Amino acid sequence: MADLGVSRRSLLRGSGAVGALAALTGCGVPAAYVKPGERAGRDRSAQDRSLVFANWPLYIDTDDHNPSKRPTLDTFEKRSGITVKYTEEINDNDEFFGKISPALMNHQETGRDLIVISDWMAARFVRLGWVEEMDRARQPNVARYLDPQLRSPAFDKGRKQSVPWQSGITGIAYNRRKVGHEIKHLSDLWAPDLRGKVTLLSGLDEAFALLMQGNGADITRWTAKDFDTMCDQVEKLVRTKQIRRFTGNDYIKDLSTGDVLACQAYSGDVIQLQADSPDIEFVVPEEGGELWAESMMIPNLARHKTNAEKLIDYYYEPAVAAKLAAWVNYVCPVPAAREVLASSKDKELADLADDPLIFPDDTMRKRLAIARDITSAERVEYAKRWNRIVGL
Template sequence: MVTTLSRRSMIGAAGLLGLGSLPACGIAPAYVPAERRSVPDRSESDASLVFSNWTQYIDVEEGSGRRPTLEEFTERTGIAVEYSEDINDNDEFFGKISPVLAQGGAPGRDLMVISDWMAARYVALGWVQSLDRANLPNVTTYLDPQLSRPAFDPERAHSVPWQSGITGIAYNRKALGREIRSTGDLWAPDLKGRVTLFAGMDEALGLLMLAQGADISAFTADDAYRAMAQVQKLVDSRHIRRFTGNDYTSDLASGAAVACQAYSGDAIQLKAENPDIEFVVPEEGGELWAESLMIPDRALHKRNAELLIDHYYQPEVAAELAAFVQYICPVPAARDVLAGSADEETAALAEEPLIFPTDEMRARLHTMRDVTPAERPGFHQVWGQVAGV
């Protein structure tokens, strides 16, 4: 089993940066109008493309290092893929690519995977191109309906989910001696000093607002500040052990924390290493998110990139990828492919709700709208004081 420390968990406190902080870094975000986003496509004459992704986010054959699903694409289409694991942090990557995109330069890549809260900024700034749906028949047929209309891109005109996940709660049931069913259960007296929350505001806030009954797809500033005020009280009473990035997994594994905000993408590995670890979608709801494929402005091989996107929406290919990375698969039809596997371990993944959520679990999943540029400075100021980052 692959160690899948979540891409979102790598963000950590760096998620506190955003468009509001960019001028201080000497980067002035600039909107690019539609007529300046494309260049003549070289796909017909140049059978290649450059794909930027996160580490450990694609299937790799043990020993050889081959990436089978990419090789299948090249064999089927003749298109060579230069695959680069050069995205380590959403803000860091944004800072690297934003001067080029803002000034209309060549991005040096044709396809990239960006977390949804950051993807919203690329779309709002006009830094990604509209997708040609004629090149995406498998996406049209097989995309999970629950992921098809995010607030930042309601028609999925600029983005297609690569993989998805849930922000919920992980806890050590044996150490706690009882179940956790809601986020409010984290505030019980016997968990004082034994709970961690995410340091990144974009990562932490959705679950906290859901716990207070907010509709996170249309939350208000009052909803956000109310949730932060509650956390401030918990900080003041020393109920919160600390705010974390991806190191929440080590706190939970070592016993330093008994319960925490967590990502479903980490939970399968955590439970494999310690069967006492449970992951729960709270009764009042968990946050459903995705990390999406997008084509940056002035990409040289747009059609080739769209063909690669559609390749991964074939159920057989989606199943192969899901079996390796073990995040929520954006292609529900891949479940039947895995269920039919002759390998018992692979077939069992079809019944894993953190890869293919049950209907009951889906009913409790909610997608959070993006924090707007106008809201972000005020939210960050308060959250920074609360979380101490």
Template sequence: MPKNHPVSRRSLLRALGAGAAGTVLAGCGVPAAYVEPGDRAGRDSSGTDRTLHFANWPLYIDTDDEDTSKRPTLDAFTERTGISVTYTEEINDNDEFFGKISPALMNRQQTGRDLIVISDWMAARFVRLGWVQEMDRAKQPNVTKYLDPQLCSPAFDTGRLHSVPWQSGITGIAYNRKRLGREIRSTHDLWADDLRGRVTLLSGLDEAFALLMQGDGVDITRWTADDFHTMCEHIEKRVRSKHIRRFTGNDYIKDLSTGDVLACQAYSGDVIQLQADNPDIEFVVPEEGAELWAESLMIPNLARHKRNAERLVDHYYDPEIAAELATWVNYVCPVPAARDVLASSKDEETAALAEDPLIFPDDAMRERLAIARDITAEERTELTKKWNTIVGL
């Protein structure tokens, strides 16, 4: 049975750790931090030590209805393989977690973690710095067979050698159709006169910029600094005119629910949950396009149980397991074959998830989705300063 979770993991934690961003990233591009390929692998104890340490975000895995300390899909892995998993919900913010484990990685030391989940824009930094190991796809037949083709080769990790999506999602537009009294189909629709003071945008640079550029007709797979500054000019103008009410973290959910805001930038997984309580809330992939993002599994350098971690990653790409996880988290499932598993369910509510385009995007929606080019280390300082000035951070 799918569950309606009142608060999603992504939205709940989006605003946390914001103060860390300016301090922990200062050394991201320092050449001395780079680890050569030959120095990344440690002694793998998987053959004799049948354990692994998996660090993830809160609220990002299935739990048992009667005992929330139990996680059925993890338990199934242990039963099948004999490998026990120490699962910690310790990642509250990408920058904060970077600050926690970067000293060990920079100094060629173990992190104590065999598998981590971070957003792809942060994963790009780990790949650039040489802080994560390539996975052995020969030992991951499910990943090879079932990974969503649209997520197979992001710009930061060609061929997905160092990362595998845990879950995916869409940054688009949410709005209250009943209160607004009309449809929103385009990003340009946000700037209509009847929405003045009733629109919010996301405050995080990495979360906000791609959709706004797409609204300007930019191909976000190869955007330029000029594209970014043009977008910023348009947003600044709407801030000065008070068309944009404010910039938000997770609190856009409350604003939209109460009616204080009629339209906003939003994440697809949040809207699925909002719709359970308010069917008037709709999610739009604008005509100009929307951003497809992922949060990915990665194996840090010197991990002591690399082979065990690779097996766990492949476990979650079994369509049956992926389907079970999808019913709980409600984000875009990176295993399209899980759709058929859900569709065959005898439970009507579960089977309905197979038809939800926010979990399994249809072809028409996929044509309007794109993965944004990452902000490079060289660009980040200037662009972050510009964006934060607009947002008021």
């Protein structure tokens, strides 16, 4: 299993941008929306056995001895006869949006057949009509094995236009030895003994749901009042210096060095940290944690839609999903992959099957929820307030 160092998820840089992005998605520019009948292009899959797959860095299995080789992807190419041009060009949701939005809003090809973006950004693509609906008849594995808890997010009911690549949990990470007691509730972060030793995520979309859950809000249907209450609370915590700062992926270093004792964190990061820092624990608060996904989507006018659908379905074979999960260490969207790992003769792999941060157990699942997205109408105002708090 590879040591990722910095996790893929923590490369994210929030949704703070409210410039050109907000102008496009928040102000309802009519030209940006693409009608259903104008989204499909001529599918060349039968004649051209290839596809272009754009993903994030460090988000697919590689050969330990030859990082240029990607075992699961190589196997797909051999089995299907389809050549995959795999690029790691997505480093930031907003940045990638800016890269391909001119083509999409002008009804032009993007040059990509498959992309992976965070669900809050995927929601914008769906609202703008920028992605094609998939043919589930060509994807029996997706239909059979997709995690029921991820099957129907608010932005894409029935998952017709998106399929999770990997999933994860936003919760609390803390150093149990240095804190000296268990942390079970989000409110435990506000205890006097942790003053100046707590960090929160800087990105609005990454941070808001867990903070609302700590206040008892139902994040599947949160309201403006829930948002304002959360912001009022965080503003006070900033003034009293309870919160040390707001972070991106650098919370990993702060937590491992002891500069921070507890923080808002991603489940996948903690699995990586625990290898060298066994005192670090990840907690889904009693009030709940946010379950999120980063999903595969087929952009409008894709030249190889059928080939892309085949690749998506391939990664939902439990054996393939197990190999990917063992490498990336995020929540696997294919629960059936757990049995594959459990039967492994490799103890390290078999142990992953019992890790609730990769395969959440029933107790943990009861506390997980998928937040409704921030709508276009809400985004500009909410991002401005959050950015003032964070200091962006």
